[in-house]
Amino acid sequence: GDSVTQMEGPVTLSEEAFLTINCTYTATGYPSLFWYVQYPGEGLQLLLKATKADDKGSNKGFEATYRKETTSFHLEKGSVQVSDSAVYFCALTNTGNQFYFGTGTSLTVIP
Amino acid sequence: DTGVSQDPRHKITKRGQNVTFRCDPISEHNRLYWYRQTLGQGPEFLTYFQNEAQLEKSRLLSDRFSAERPKGSFSTLEIQRTEQGDSAMYLCASSLVQGTNSPLHFGNGTRLTVT
Numbered sequence: 001g002d003s004v005t006q007m008e009g010p011v012t013l014s015e016e017a018f019l020t021i022n023c024t025y026t027a028t029g030y031p032s033l034f035w036y037v038q039y040p041g042e043g044l045q046l047l048l049k050a051t052k053a054d055d056k057g058s059n060k061g062f063e064a065t066y067r068k069e070t071t072s073f074h075l076e077k078g079s080v081q082v083s084d085s086a087v088y089f090c091a092l093t094n095t096g097n098q099f100y101f102g103t104g105t106s107l108t109v110i111p
Numbered sequence: 112d113t114g115v116s117q118d119p120r121h122k123i124t125k126r127g128q129n130v131t132f133r134c135d136p137i138s139e140h141n142r143l144y145w146y147r148q149t150l151g152q153g154p155e156f157l158t159y160f161q162n163e164a165q166l167e168k169s170r171l172l173s174d175r176f177s178a179e180r181p182k183g184s185f186s187t188l189e190i191q192r193t194e195q196g197d198s199a200m201y202l203c204a205s206s207l208v209q210g211t212n213s214p215l216h217f218g219n220g221t222r223l224t225v226t
Contacts, residue, residue, distance in 0.1 A: 046215070103152055
């Protein structure tokens with residue numbers, strides 16, 4: 001069945017460091033791919049999405065490119081801030097009915 | 112757009128008691144989802160509604176769980192005879208379905224602790 005695999009955390013970076021969080025997926029067809037962010041005590045917020053191969057989603061300095069050849073959707077940011085500390089979830093949907101989430105990657109940014 | 116609202120934020124109950132959670136989706140959204148999230152895990156699908164119809168239920172949703180969306184607006188999730196294993200964050204999400212790429216919009220969740 002459809003699934004998402006994320007790199008295990010936690011990830012700790014210094015402010016202004018470069019961030020990569022790996023995400024790979026298994027799915028039939030052409031799923032839509034998403035990154036969500038969850039701050040402590042809150043629900044998940046949509047960070048960015050991509051709906052077809054080679055699409056690049058971007059928001060708040062974060063980017064991810066839908067790579068069908070490697071079935072990947074890695075999240076990147078050039079310069080992280082303390083306020084980016086959160087848990088990041090990769091997700092996919094094939095039908096728009098069910099969404100499948102990864103286990104999440106915790107990021108801590110230290111000043 | 113006031114976002115997805117869930118009530119209560121926290122619920123502590125004794126094993127064996129019944130609990131009910133409420134979710135108010137974004138007003139124009141026709142889809143409503145319930146997910147469960149345990150510590151260190153991603154959300155796990157429980158069920159979803161399109162308008163008032165419950166279209167799919169996960170096998171995680173035992174017969175102690177029931178969800179309703181009576182008028183296609185708010186939804187309730189009831190857990191009967193709670194068990195300690197039910198302790199989790201229960202997340203509600205809504206979407207306006209337009210093709211297959213409509214994202215989910217989540218509420219802040221209800222954290223259930225069963226003692």
